[in-house]
Amino acid sequence: MEGVVSKRADSPYGAGLRTRDWVKVKCSLRQEMVIGGYTDPQRSRAGFGALLLGVYQAGKLQYSGKVGTGFDDATLLNIRRKLERLARPVPPFVNPPRGFDAKGVHWVEPKLVAEVRFTEWSSGGALRHPSFVGLREDKKASDVVREKPAVVPEAELSRTAPAATEVAQPAKPTPAQSNTVAGVKLSHPDKVLFPEAKLTKLALTRYYEAIAEWVIPHVKDRPLSLLRCPDGWNTECFYQKHAASSVHPSVTRVEVPENGKTATYLAASSLQALVGLVQWGVVELHPWGSRFLSTICAIRRAPRQSRLTASGHAETRRSPPRSRGASSPRICALTTSMSTRYRIG
Numbered sequence: 001m002e003g004v005v006s007k008r009a010d011s012p013y014g015a016g017l018r019t020r021d022w023v024k025v026k027c028s029l030r031q032e033m034v035i036g037g038y039t040d041p042q043r044s045r046a047g048f049g050a051l052l053l054g055v056y057q058a059g060k061l062q063y064s065g066k067v068g069t070g071f072d073d074a075t076l077l078n079i080r081r082k083l084e085r086l087a088r089p090v091p092p093f094v095n096p097p098r099g100f101d102a103k104g105v106h107w108v109e110p111k112l113v114a115e116v117r118f119t120e121w122s123s124g125g126a127l128r129h130p131s132f133v134g135l136r137e138d139k140k141a142s143d144v145v146r147e148k149p150a151v152v153p154e155a156e157l158s159r160t161a162p163a164a165t166e167v168a169q170p171a172k173p174t175p176a177q178s179n180t181v182a183g184v185k186l187s188h189p190d191k192v193l194f195p196e197a198k199l200t201k202l203a204l205t206r207y208y209e210a211i212a213e214w215v216i217p218h219v220k221d222r223p224l225s226l227l228r229c230p231d232g233w234n235t236e237c238f239y240q241k242h243a244a245s246s247v248h249p250s251v252t253r254v255e256v257p258e259n260g261k262t263a264t265y266l267a268a269s270s271l272q273a274l275v276g277l278v279q280w281g282v283v284e285l286h287p288w289g290s291r292f293l294s295t296i297c298a299i300r301r302a303p304r305q306s307r308l309t310a311s312g313h314a315e316t317r318r319s320p321p322r323s324r325g326a327s328s329p330r331i332c333a334l335t336t337s338m339s340t341r342y343r344i345g
Contacts, residue, residue: 002119003027012214028117030133034061034141035112036092037105038083047076048083051114052105053127054093055146063093064125064146067116070132079135083108113139121146181205184248184275193232193283204283205275212271219274222287223254223265230281237283241265248276254292267292 003026011021037052050068054061071079086108096102115133122128125146179189181202189202208215229237243253243264250272254265268274268285277285 010214026119028119030115030117031055031127031147032113032136032139032144033064033067033116033127034110034144035083035108035114036061036063036110037107038080039066039106040104041076045076046073047071047080051079051132052093052097053114053116053130054110055144056142057146060094061092061110062125063095063097065127065130067114067127067130067132069130070117075132079112082112086111110141113137113141113144178202181209182270182272182275184250184272184279186275186279191231193229195232195234201278205278208274208278209271212274215274216269216271219267219285219287220269221267221291223256223267223290223292224288225286226266226277226282227284227286228281229283233283247280248273250276256292 003024006023006025008021011019033053033055035051036054039049039052041047041049050066052063052066054063056062083106088107088109091102091105091107092110097105113136115136116127116130117133118127118130120128179186179202182205184205186201186205189200191201193199193201193204223241225239225241227237228240229235241263243251243266247266250270252267252269252273254267255262256265266277268277
């Protein structure tokens, strides 16, 4: 395994964003290495370019590659001064690099030990992707050999923690409880909606239950276009935007202008509504970029006015609308442009 990608559990997902909430943790090895030489620095770099490293095998120093990263300027200069005092004319390795790899190399007595981080050993005994960690002044160069992972006994791997069996298990829910989420009773809760992940209708509603506080602010008060796959996403699926009487009553109905008329759309502003949509076979939510505010129409509707008639009786009537279309509660249902949509799924 090369590494693990991890994410802060409470952080939202942002498409195309690179944030510190996501971390790539690489699996790496560490090993002490004997320094047997160094190369000159290039361009603006000070001190040296790279260190030539090796390990002892059968009492002989075997060349294992170079390391040129992991240094700061102060470390480069400090190590260079130490290496100059250990200069020697010939390589200390029994298998020194040849040709271009040996060009411009300064050989030193194998006295200094460096700790190096790397990904793996190559088949030829060289380090892959090495990075300098620090000098090990507490380690003798003659004690440095190639380290091998310790073998863990099989009996220890299979051993379980004794306290694990003592933890009280929660009572299993009754069939009626396990089929009800957020007050919505699920029909066929074991129906598989995503076969490749073995994700059932019940599992999807439990997932919405777990992330409700993060997802609801993004879909609340927004008309939705829905992808329905009643028998799973790998079977017949279809988009639906207009409301139907079969959807759960917790799902909000919204009147939206459409082609000179009005159409009834759906919105989910609560966990119960999200679960109700899953019960209806919805596997994707596509919220609009606009929101509806039910109070906006009440504000814009013309106020009632009272006056006395000639007979002395009070007559109540509604004043004419202030602007074109302002008296229609359906037309003013959306407060922002309806042409912008966001897709999540």
